Amino acid sequence: MLPQKRPAEDLTSTAMEQKIAEQPALANGVNGHTNGVNGHANGTNGASTLPGLDASKLIITRADPTARAVPDEATACSGNETICTDHMITVPWKASSGWSAPELKPYGPLSLMPTASVLHYATECFEGLKAYRGHDGRLRLFRPDLNAKRMLMSTLRISLPGFDPAELEKLILALMAVDGPKWLPRTRPGSYLYLRPAVIGTQPQLGVQAPKEALLFITASFMPRMDSPPGGLRLHTNPEDMIRAWVGGFGYAKVGANYGPSLLATNEARERGFGQILWLYGPEGYCTEAGASNFFVVWRTREEEGGKLQLVTAPLDDKLILDGVTRRSVVELARERLAGDLEMVERKYTIDEVIAADKEGRLVEAFAAGTAFFICPVSQIRHRDYDVHIPMVKGESGQYTAKIKSWISDIMYGNEQHPWGVVVEEQQ
Amino acid sequence: MLPQKRPAEDLTSTAMEQKIAEQPALANGVNGHTNGVNGHANGTNGASTLPGLDASKLIITRADPTARAVPDEATACSGNETICTDHMITVPWKASSGWSAPELKPYGPLSLMPTASVLHYATECFEGLKAYRGHDGRLRLFRPDLNAKRMLMSTLRISLPGFDPAELEKLILALMAVDGPKWLPRTRPGSYLYLRPAVIGTQPQLGVQAPKEALLFITASFMPRMDSPPGGLRLHTNPEDMIRAWVGGFGYAKVGANYGPSLLATNEARERGFGQILWLYGPEGYCTEAGASNFFVVWRTREEEGGKLQLVTAPLDDKLILDGVTRRSVVELARERLAGDLEMVERKYTIDEVIAADKEGRLVEAFAAGTAFFICPVSQIRHRDYDVHIPMVKGESGQYTAKIKSWISDIMYGNEQHPWGVVVEEQQ
Numbered sequence: 001m002l003p004q005k006r007p008a009e010d011l012t013s014t015a016m017e018q019k020i021a022e023q024p025a026l027a028n029g030v031n032g033h034t035n036g037v038n039g040h041a042n043g044t045n046g047a048s049t050l051p052g053l054d055a056s057k058l059i060i061t062r063a064d065p066t067a068r069a070v071p072d073e074a075t076a077c078s079g080n081e082t083i084c085t086d087h088m089i090t091v092p093w094k095a096s097s098g099w100s101a102p103e104l105k106p107y108g109p110l111s112l113m114p115t116a117s118v119l120h121y122a123t124e125c126f127e128g129l130k131a132y133r134g135h136d137g138r139l140r141l142f143r144p145d146l147n148a149k150r151m152l153m154s155t156l157r158i159s160l161p162g163f164d165p166a167e168l169e170k171l172i173l174a175l176m177a178v179d180g181p182k183w184l185p186r187t188r189p190g191s192y193l194y195l196r197p198a199v200i201g202t203q204p205q206l207g208v209q210a211p212k213e214a215l216l217f218i219t220a221s222f223m224p225r226m227d228s229p230p231g232g233l234r235l236h237t238n239p240e241d242m243i244r245a246w247v248g249g250f251g252y253a254k255v256g257a258n259y260g261p262s263l264l265a266t267n268e269a270r271e272r273g274f275g276q277i278l279w280l281y282g283p284e285g286y287c288t289e290a291g292a293s294n295f296f297v298v299w300r301t302r303e304e305e306g307g308k309l310q311l312v313t314a315p316l317d318d319k320l321i322l323d324g325v326t327r328r329s330v331v332e333l334a335r336e337r338l339a340g341d342l343e344m345v346e347r348k349y350t351i352d353e354v355i356a357a358d359k360e361g362r363l364v365e366a367f368a369a370g371t372a373f374f375i376c377p378v379s380q381i382r383h384r385d386y387d388v389h390i391p392m393v394k395g396e397s398g399q400y401t402a403k404i405k406s407w408i409s410d411i412m413y414g415n416e417q418h419p420w421g422v423v424v425e426e427q428q
Numbered sequence: 429m430l431p432q433k434r435p436a437e438d439l440t441s442t443a444m445e446q447k448i449a450e451q452p453a454l455a456n457g458v459n460g461h462t463n464g465v466n467g468h469a470n471g472t473n474g475a476s477t478l479p480g481l482d483a484s485k486l487i488i489t490r491a492d493p494t495a496r497a498v499p500d501e502a503t504a505c506s507g508n509e510t511i512c513t514d515h516m517i518t519v520p521w522k523a524s525s526g527w528s529a530p531e532l533k534p535y536g537p538l539s540l541m542p543t544a545s546v547l548h549y550a551t552e553c554f555e556g557l558k559a560y561r562g563h564d565g566r567l568r569l570f571r572p573d574l575n576a577k578r579m580l581m582s583t584l585r586i587s588l589p590g591f592d593p594a595e596l597e598k599l600i601l602a603l604m605a606v607d608g609p610k611w612l613p614r615t616r617p618g619s620y621l622y623l624r625p626a627v628i629g630t631q632p633q634l635g636v637q638a639p640k641e642a643l644l645f646i647t648a649s650f651m652p653r654m655d656s657p658p659g660g661l662r663l664h665t666n667p668e669d670m671i672r673a674w675v676g677g678f679g680y681a682k683v684g685a686n687y688g689p690s691l692l693a694t695n696e697a698r699e700r701g702f703g704q705i706l707w708l709y710g711p712e713g714y715c716t717e718a719g720a721s722n723f724f725v726v727w728r729t730r731e732e733e734g735g736k737l738q739l740v741t742a743p744l745d746d747k748l749i750l751d752g753v754t755r756r757s758v759v760e761l762a763r764e765r766l767a768g769d770l771e772m773v774e775r776k777y778t779i780d781e782v783i784a785a786d787k788e789g790r791l792v793e794a795f796a797a798g799t800a801f802f803i804c805p806v807s808q809i810r811h812r813d814y815d816v817h818i819p820m821v822k823g824e825s826g827q828y829t830a831k832i833k834s835w836i837s838d839i840m841y842g843n844e845q846h847p848w849g850v851v852v853e854e855q856q
Contacts, residue, residue: 080631082632084543121684122685205508206649208694263638266636292636
């Protein structure tokens, strides 16, 4: 008989809830200091004396600032390779020694053994956020605390080591403090860089197990603007035999495993001239996500239901969809600033409801919302043989879509001073 | 309006079936020569003049054969790092130029950009098979054609480039021809090495898209024996809020995305003294896989149902489970050699049926079957508060489990000359 550290009946309770309860930053919704290995799924529970993630230990090794010129945005985004800034941050972790000191160093390749966990078992998760060069000359992140907390949640879900999200946020700021001035020059207000924190399992051991070695890294790069495809974004619902996420799965976590398997259907859609898949769920055909973005519709309810204007998006409670930072911001701004115009509704809704609204002339707008696509107007949804065509003002957007987009954009680029816009103190 | 290369209604048909139809090796069940890029999900359809995977182009760069000594099995398996042989095979692929010439070269790290697709989007798949040093002194693989074909299927599912599986099989043989004599010496009959072919997306570009660059690689390494845990393998059913795979998902493909997300539940089970999760599916609680292995039970049906002895395992048709090579071999051998003793049944069956059989004294044996765990007797299944205890002969196995295991083992190690045992022509 092997040892049983916990009563067996606990296994049927939510393992993630337990992990999260061990992480004050997630459990309390505040960035309390968390021991770096508390939440690790290798069975390291409770207090540990191993070092946690600590941004104050950052070791800086600078690249030659004259070695690379900053390309213009169009050139940078034209190739098959992402152009990163001069530096990246890397932080190794080992189960036996905790988190090492973070390093900010010249951008370059990672060396991984062919047996590294991430290459076989998808022990990987990431975040995406942007740094914005404001029209007031200042450099801002948009609600980076939310990305940092979500990355901790994704990390725990994929059995990688926990950390204090406040320390991750500091590291993101540190990278931008160094690379911001050169790569997002004040001469380019309204431009942005894409920040990609990630954690990968690096232990060079085959066998399906939680990795005992990991690497956290952060890059900053160019990324093309995707928020205004000509004529709007065209969506195709997923093939009936291919769904993105499921109840009891991990659709809510930003883990690699949600993305690779979605590519087959997405490519099929692209070959047919559509931009993204509208992922439906279950025999009811609940609308969940548009590609890797959240999805919103504006419709008017039927007369007998009050004829109310509603902004509708899928709920978070069944853990099928990502708790998007842009999604959350849209929901909050709509409640705060559009309360007189429309009702913000988070509920399950089906593609048949969208089609019915279209047929009855009640469908007003639709858009995808996410960091990469920002607020991207949707002009068409094809579901089997039916085409939903969505009105676009001046061929560009609906009015509520445009309003919400401009509010968020104003916060990002400093036209509106708002607590969501976190200013980076740049090293000049 | 963007171009539509195919009629839109095709999207709702099975994208994978279409990909497979483009691959003669899979569609016809024979190893016909396939153009290496036909099945690639980047939209490269039909005939292509780009080079396919071609083992005859193999470039060999030998390691210093005296640089590393071969450890004994126990030492090799005692650490936190997989010990590989002197060489590995790597084959780069680009959408623009097809498959490069394969290289057999000294084992060592891979260099990947931090933006490489595999590190973010789980564009990765793998295979696992073993090379066996026979009691007759010869070196054998076990049904490597099945692994090669399955890897093609997994590769297509995860939007990586297609290839001729016969060429992959030749490359696996080539690696063993070079490293077999030293690393599986004739002085160690009954020992094996673990072979790990994998394909990963290497394109250094962020953004959710099928990679335009990939790398196929093959390693050979030690792997601990897992087929005889003391007292038998103890399984715990999965938490109700955590399932492994789902209809419309990718549970049948050997892609990284099936593994990382399973670790959280597996670790929870291990902390409670269980070896693996028995993954149930749906509200009915259908038994699917045991950890990353297939799962079999032997039971006797009720008297009113004939009181027949049956060997039962989950079916492949709903694509929830892996089409295991060991699973297939068990099914085929049971039909061929145990027809007088028991009935081989592939059907959906629930944990409640297993529990009922246990309560009524009809449960005879259970085992996990896979390359890593081989045929591993299961002694216990805990489901919520109920413990199924499975009889073990001499504390080791049930009699049918032992019989099947010895038959397959005899083929692997050359005690029985059989077409499933493919002899490696070693370079001496």
